[in-house]
Amino acid sequence: MVALLLTLFLSYLFGSIPAGVLVARTYGVDIRKVGSGNIGATNVLRTLGPGPALVVAFFDVFKGGIAVLIARALGIEGALLGGVALAAVLGHNYSVFLGFRGGKGVATSFGTLLFLDPPLALWTMPIGLSVMLLTRYVSAGSMTGGVAATVLALALGRPLWEVGTVLLLALLIFWTHRDNLKRLQDGTERRLGEKAEVRNA
Template sequence: MASVAIILLLAYLFGSVPAGVLVARTYGVDIRKVGSGNIGATNVLRTLGLGPALVVAFFDVFKGGIAVLIARAVGLEGWLLGGVALAAVLGHNYSLFLGFRGGKGVATSFGTLLFLDPALALWTLPIGLSVMLLTRYVSAGSMTGGVAATVLALALGRPPWLAATVALMALLIFWTHRENLRRLQAGTERRLGERVEVGGA
């Protein structure tokens, strides 16, 4: 049990590494003080452009995947593997290095799913992206992706631990997007492609 606790802690710490903050800092920007204040790739895209956003997205995806790889390498499977995936996402959302604040967990959730079940992740991706591109709302695509992954996990007869893990990640996505939901309802949500001036909001 001690080894399981260590792996869960490592997964949380991997997830806690705030790539958005670190990348933006190289440009002299505190990403938490511009745009939406979120540390994820979407706010980096609006603030710093495509290149930095891709770096952040890549890192946020694969830090979740690395946690799953390490867990599998030491023999964890089933519910424990699902716990590792959730620990990585919680690390991103509530980073130890940011006073237990963080991002919205979409890229890290996708990264863990990509390594837990590549086929399920790759079926989910075009659904989320299609909604995002059609509506130009990243938040709408993210939440749709969470729902789609859960439905597909159940429809494809994935093991209960995996379906439960995916459902919990989807719930976390909805929780971290609760303000986005309010803005969508009010018609004030920012659309994909809108830029934010670094010197302003």
């Protein structure tokens, strides 16, 4: 039990590392004060370009995956492993280093899924990316990916604990994108490729 609680805490802590904030700071930019104010790769892309955005995306994916990888190395499986995945994503969304604020958890959710169930992640990715490229709305692709992952987990007969984990990750994505959903409905959502004004930190 102590090992499990420690793993959950470390997963949350590792998920809390705000790569977007740290990368943007090296450019003299406070990413929380430009564009959408989000710390994720999309806002970094709009603000600083593809290079920094790729670094942030890679780290955000990796920190979700490494939490699952470490937990498995410690013998944690099943629903407890799902808890580790959720802890990493909650760390990203509500970072202890940012006053319990954070990003929207898409890349970190994908990272946990990629290590939790690689085939499911690789089936889900092209669906989300296709919607994103066709609509040029990152938020639409993200939410579609969440729905697709849940449907695929059910269709592929994944264990109940995994379906529940994927569903909770999808619900978190919808929750963190609630403002985006409203902007999509209003026709005011930013499209992929739009630039954000940069202000130095």
